Amino acid sequence: MEIEIIKCHGSGNDFLLIDEISNHYSFTEKQRRDLTIALCNRESELGADGILFVMNSDKADGRMRVFNSDGSEASMCGNGLRCVARYVCELKGTSEAVIETMKADLAVRKDEEIFPEIPTYLVEISPVSFNVKDLPLQIDKETLLNEEIPSLSKKLAFTAVAVPNPHLITIVENEVIRSDVQKEISQFVNGPNELFPDGVNVSFVKALNPGKIYVRTFERGVGFTNACGTAMSASTLVSCLNGLNEIEKPVEVFNNGGKVRCVAHKQNNTYKIDLIGNATYVYQTKVQVDIDSPENFTCLGKEPFVQETEQYAKLQEEVKGYLNEALNA
Ligand SMILES: N[C@@H](CCC[C@H](N)C(=O)O)C(=O)O
Numbered sequence: 001m002e003i004e005i006i007k008c009h010g011s012g013n014d015f016l017l018i019d020e021i022s023n024h025y026s027f028t029e030k031q032r033r034d035l036t037i038a039l040c041n042r043e044s045e046l047g048a049d050g051i052l053f054v055m056n057s058d059k060a061d062g063r064m065r066v067f068n069s070d071g072s073e074a075s076m077c078g079n080g081l082r083c084v085a086r087y088v089c090e091l092k093g094t095s096e097a098v099i100e101t102m103k104a105d106l107a108v109r110k111d112e113e114i115f116p117e118i119p120t121y122l123v124e125i126s127p128v129s130f131n132v133k134d135l136p137l138q139i140d141k142e143t144l145l146n147e148e149i150p151s152l153s154k155k156l157a158f159t160a161v162a163v164p165n166p167h168l169i170t171i172v173e174n175e176v177i178r179s180d181v182q183k184e185i186s187q188f189v190n191g192p193n194e195l196f197p198d199g200v201n202v203s204f205v206k207a208l209n210p211g212k213i214y215v216r217t218f219e220r221g222v223g224f225t226n227a228c229g230t231a232m233s234a235s236t237l238v239s240c241l242n243g244l245n246e247i248e249k250p251v252e253v254f255n256n257g258g259k260v261r262c263v264a265h266k267q268n269n270t271y272k273i274d275l276i277g278n279a280t281y282v283y284q285t286k287v288q289v290d291i292d293s294p295e296n297f298t299c300l301g302k303e304p305f306v307q308e309t310e311q312y313a314k315l316q317e318e319v320k321g322y323l324n325e326a327l328n329a
Helices: 029-040 078-092 174-178 181-189 229-241 306-328
Strands: 002-010 013-019 050-055 062-068 096-100 105-110 120-125 158-162 166-171 201-207 212-219 251-255 258-267 270-278 280-288 298-304
Touching: 002 078, 002 270, 013 078, 029 050, 029 062, 050 078, 062 078, 078 096, 078 105, 078 120, 078 229, 078 270, 120 229, 158 229, 166 229, 174 181, 174 201, 174 306, 181 201, 181 212, 201 229, 212 229, 212 306, 229 251, 229 258, 229 270, 251 306, 258 306, 280 306
Parallel strands: 013 050, 062 096, 166 201, 212 251
Antiparallel strands: 002 013, 002 280, 050 062, 096 105, 105 120, 120 270, 158 166, 201 212, 251 258, 258 270, 280 298
8 A cells, every 4th residue: 555654753752644634544453553653763764763653533533552662652742742733633634632641631722933933742641650550650659750760870869750651750860971870771761670561762951041951852662752741841841840940931852852832830739731843844755665565665755844944943953052061060
């Protein structure tokens, strides 16, 4: 079969977007998994952190299913949702929409550009839960807020939060960011282990200035990515709860692929976060693939989105310069 694909990214966290609204594809669950592993392979002609399947919804303007590059399905993806937000809004000719995801229907809208001529979308990140059962994290307490997990580290204090995909967050200094500690902990909690039976996204956060943080994430099902939208949202909230930033005030979140803006909100003891950032198209292509044996697919040419890719590179240059100074201080 032939499948149309848009390669897109949010903060350099890159995805292959497959439109099942306009195209009548029909995939079994196994086919979705195997297709994801084959097309996301970085050694292949495509390669990506995951696939975004955009589908019709009975109750919203569209539905997103997201698969990590290892073929596992995730309940949410913030950077991916911005790309899906743009795709659905442009398809329907609107500037706002509601997208059904695995655990929630989320409001999205086109927003003021975070950098000149960069398509920018705001997506809602919710529900937020600090109950360890929602990750799941198997420990003998209800929440883990800035506390040690001695079997992981005797020095770092972690917060566990589901948004609703699972995150483990710690606030650190530059020398820890530069060390191998994050890799070692992340590989442990994403291998067979008793703490996180389903794995977890692990973020190390460095407070830069008031209103600015840097977040590096090792993603479950992928490894280190340029950025993780749900992780940046969860990290913003954790930074507010630690007094480094303020609820309701925008926080600039720097990452290895660019930057986003997040705003944490609190209403009736419930949190939600706005994630605002680019939704950039890189190229469109078509692949010819045997859907039951997708490893040997053929890519039928690529049409690049030159202007927006070049514009995003300018944002990245600016961020790189800023981070060089901030993280080496
Ligand atoms: N990159 C995403 C998160 C993708 C899913 C994650 N790896 C998981 O398994 O929970 C984002 O931008 O949020």
